[in-house]
Amino acid sequence: MYQFNYVRPTSLADAQALLAKADDPKLLAGGQTLIPTLKQRLAMPSDVIDIGSLKELAFIRAEGNAIMIGAGTRHYDVAGNADVKKHNPALAYLAGMIGDPAVRHMGTLGGSIANNDPAADYPAACIALDAKIHTTKRLIEADEYFKGMFETALQPDEIIREVTFPHPEKAAYEKFRNPASRYAMVGVFVSKGPWGVRVAVTGAGQNGVFRVKAMEEALAKNWSPDSVASIKVPSTDLLSDLHGSADYRAHLITVMAKRAVAAS
Amino acid sequence: MTVVSMTVNGKPAKADVEARTLLVNFIREELGLTGTHVGCDTSQCGACVILVDGRAVKSCAMLVGQAEGADIVTVEGLAKNGELHPVQKAFREHHGLQCGFCTPGMMMTAVDLIRRKPQLDEQTVREELEGNLCRCTGYHNIVKAILAASEDMR
Ligand SMILES: Cc1cc2nc3c(=O)[nH]c(=O)nc-3n(C[C@H](O)[C@H](O)[C@H](O)COP(=O)(O)OP(=O)(O)OC[C@H]3O[C@@H](n4cnc5c(N)ncnc54)[C@H](O)[C@@H]3O)c2cc1C
Ligand code: FES
Ligand code: FES
Numbered sequence: 001m002y003q004f005n006y007v008r009p010t011s012l013a014d015a016q017a018l019l020a021k022a023d024d025p026k027l028l029a030g031g032q033t034l035i036p037t038l039k040q041r042l043a044m045p046s047d048v049i050d051i052g053s054l055k056e057l058a059f060i061r062a063e064g065n066a067i068m069i070g071a072g073t074r075h076y077d078v079a080g081n082a083d084v085k086k087h088n089p090a091l092a093y094l095a096g097m098i099g100d101p102a103v104r105h106m107g108t109l110g111g112s113i114a115n116n117d118p119a120a121d122y123p124a125a126c127i128a129l130d131a132k133i134h135t136t137k138r139l140i141e142a143d144e145y146f147k148g149m150f151e152t153a154l155q156p157d158e159i160i161r162e163v164t165f166p167h168p169e170k171a172a173y174e175k176f177r178n179p180a181s182r183y184a185m186v187g188v189f190v191s192k193g194p195w196g197v198r199v200a201v202t203g204a205g206q207n208g209v210f211r212v213k214a215m216e217e218a219l220a221k222n223w224s225p226d227s228v229a230s231i232k233v234p235s236t237d238l239l240s241d242l243h244g245s246a247d248y249r250a251h252l253i254t255v256m257a258k259r260a261v262a263a264s
Numbered sequence: 265m266t267v268v269s270m271t272v273n274g275k276p277a278k279a280d281v282e283a284r285t286l287l288v289n290f291i292r293e294e295l296g297l298t299g300t301h302v303g304c305d306t307s308q309c310g311a312c313v314i315l316v317d318g319r320a321v322k323s324c325a326m327l328v329g330q331a332e333g334a335d336i337v338t339v340e341g342l343a344k345n346g347e348l349h350p351v352q353k354a355f356r357e358h359h360g361l362q363c364g365f366c367t368p369g370m371m372m373t374a375v376d377l378i379r380r381k382p383q384l385d386e387q388t389v390r391e392e393l394e395g396n397l398c399r400c401t402g403y404h405n406i407v408k409a410i411l412a413a414s415e416d417m418r
Contacts, residue, residue, distance in 0.1 A: 006266075006283035006329045028330075035286075035325045036307045048284070050330060076319070100395025101373065102310065105319040106326070181308065182394060 002041060008050040012159065015051050016136050019157050022047035027159065029072060029111035032103050057110065057161065062087060065167050065194075071110025071160040076101070078109065090171035090189070090264070091129070094121050097175055099182050110160040116208055118149045118239065119183035121175065123209040127200035128189035129171065132164040148207040168193040170223065172264035174256040175203075178243055185244055186252035190260040196220060199228075199257060204238050204249040215257055225258040270334045272297070273341030283329030288312045290328040291338060299339040299368045303397070310396030313369040313376075314338045320376035322395075339368035342375065351375055351413040360409035362400035370396050374410045384414045 005022075009015040019025050026045035028034055029052050037043045051057060057072030062083035069078060078084055079096035098104055098112075098121050112122040113133065126133070126142040133140045136159045145153045154160070168191045175187040184203030191198050199215040202208075218227040233253045235246035244252075269278040272295060279294050291297050291314070300323055303311030307325040314323045315337040342349035351374045354360065361367045370393070377392045378384070389407045398406060 004284055006327060008283075008329060008332065028327075031325055031327070031330065032307065032322075035327065036305075039286075039305055039324075048327075050327075052330060100310070101376065101392055102313055102320045102322045102395050103307075105321050 002038075002044060004038075004045055005047040006050065007047060008053065010054075012051070012054055012056050012136065012161070015049055015054065016157070016159060018047070018049050019159065022049070025049055027051055027114070029108040029114075030074065030106040031111075032099070032107040033111060033115045033117070051159065052106075052108070059162075060084060067091075067165045067167070068162050069109055069165065070162050072108050075099070075104040075107045075109070075112075079104065087167045088129070088165055088171065090168070090173050090191070091125055091165060094125050094173045094175075094189070097121065097173075097177075103182075109163060113145070113163070114152065114154060114160055116146055116150055116152050117183070118205060118208045119178070119181075119185075119187075119203040121173070121184060121187055121202060124173065124184075124187050124189040124200040124202040125165070126163065127209050127211060128191040128198045129165050129168055130193065130195035130198070131166075134161045134164065135159060136161060146209050151208070166193060166195070170264045172260040174260040174263060176252050176256055186249055186256050188253060188256035188260050190215075190219065190257065190264060192219070192223065192264075197223075201233070201253055204233075204253055206237050206239055212253070212257070219261065223261065223264075225262045228254065228257045228261060231257075266329065268328050268332050270331050270336055272336045273338060277336075281328055283327060285328045286324055287314075287326040287328050287331050288323035290331075291323060291336075297338050297340050301365055301368055303365060303369075308395075308397070309366070310369040310373060311366055313372040313396065315372060315376060318376075318379070320373050337372070337375075339371055342371065349375070350416045351378070351410070354409040354413035354416065355406075358405050358409040358412055360401065360406045366396060366398040366400075370398065370406055374413060377410065378414045378417055382414065382418060384411055386411065 023046040025047040028050045057070045059070040084092045131142040171191040187202040197220045199212045235250040238246035240246040266283040301311035303309035312324040
């Protein structure tokens with residue numbers, strides 16, 4: 001490992017102060033993305049600020065018509081939480097499909113959406129469920145938060161505190177996994193709620209997660225797998241790599257959307 | 265350098281190290297517990313899985329500083345008083361290994377799995393092993409061994 005300072009503040013306020021002070025700092029939560037990145041020297045921060053053990057970031061609360069999840073909550077704890085399973089089973093299912101058991105034991109919600117990998121699962125849930133992202137500075141609507149591949153609205157000295165997920169009336173997530181990495185080749189999250197109907201796609205877009213308006217309109221008229229069966233997303237802006245071509249991903253989007261509606 | 269202290273296989277472990285050292289390197293090089301293996305540099309193979317506060321984690325994706333105060337179990341901590349752990353016995357009995365490189369990670373994942381899900385079936389075991397790669401066995405006997413161990417431990 002190359003040279004960097006490791007610090008483990010004991011409160012969010014301390015973490016925020018350290019973040020503002022350091023030269024080129026990086027927050028560390030579960031480390032499931034950051035540590036492999038550090039090992040490959042794809043990131044070389046001066047200071048690594050470990051917020052992974054802060055109790056004030058690890059919680060799940062059901063209040064009113066929403067569930068609040070602390071940014072430091074592990075995927076495993078979201079997947080098994082009774083309130084999440086009751087009010088938002090699609091979200092619990094999604095968390096339980098991330099990576100493998102060891103990754104789920106460490107990886108966090110905040111780390112996942114701060115990283116915004118184009119193949120990550122949580123971004124699809126945030127967009128489809130009209131989530132609110134609370135940081136140490138402000139509240140950001142999910143629609144305003146994801147800016148592109150590995151790009152978010154977060155400022156360098158901003159820490160995600162929690163994400164509010166309003167309860168959906170109907171929701172489901174279907175993911176076609178890359179068999180080697182377990183990330184989404186294509187993942188489609190469909191939902192119906194106070195926000196209307198949403199269809200969010202991850203794993204496929206060159207600019208990260210995106211919505212499929214044509215599918216949303218069709219499902220708003222008739223919530224059935226047939227409504228999306230003939231809607232094809234153009235492959236122009238889709239990812240093409242050794243795992244699959246853009247055309248293949250376009251095909252998978254329709255298939256996963258159909259399956260998700262059927263499962264909802 | 266920072267002094268880190270934790271419990272490893274029931275015994276206190278304390279050392280003056282760089283907090284940015286990977287936990288797996290600390291375990292292997294500082295503590296001399298070489299049962300925990302490193303099979304990749306992308307955190308995808310599972311050879312380095314250990315238990316941290318009871319949960320299976322990849323020790324190659326954790327810094328030693330993050331383990332300050334933690335309770336750690338490595339494969340060396342499974343056998344008690346010269347008696348193999350039921351998971352170890354089952355791997356031997358059912359030929360759950362060939363070269364043995366993946367075995368420590370497989371067994372630690374299995375111990376964690378049996379704790380979380382005492383009632384196992386074949387499908388569940390196969391799904392739960394998705395983060396542990398084996399290049400030799402084809403997994404079949406590993407799955408058999410884990411099912412047998414979970415029966416044995418019930
Ligand atoms: C083998 C493997 C398979 C995986 N499979 C999947 C998969 O199928 N689907 C999937 O979605 N993900 C997958 N992941 C990634 C995993 O979900 C990570 O846990 C997640 O992307 C990052 O979370 P973390 O807590 O580990 O963050 P870290 O690695 O600690 O940090 C990641 C980034 O987020 C920043 N950050 C962390 N917390 C905050 C915060 N509160 N506020 C602001 N910034 C913050 C950090 O500075 C860093 O830049 C996989 C990882 C591995 C190793
Ligand atoms: S060494 Fe491969 S996952 Fe840790
Ligand atoms: S026994 Fe050789 S890698 Fe699994």
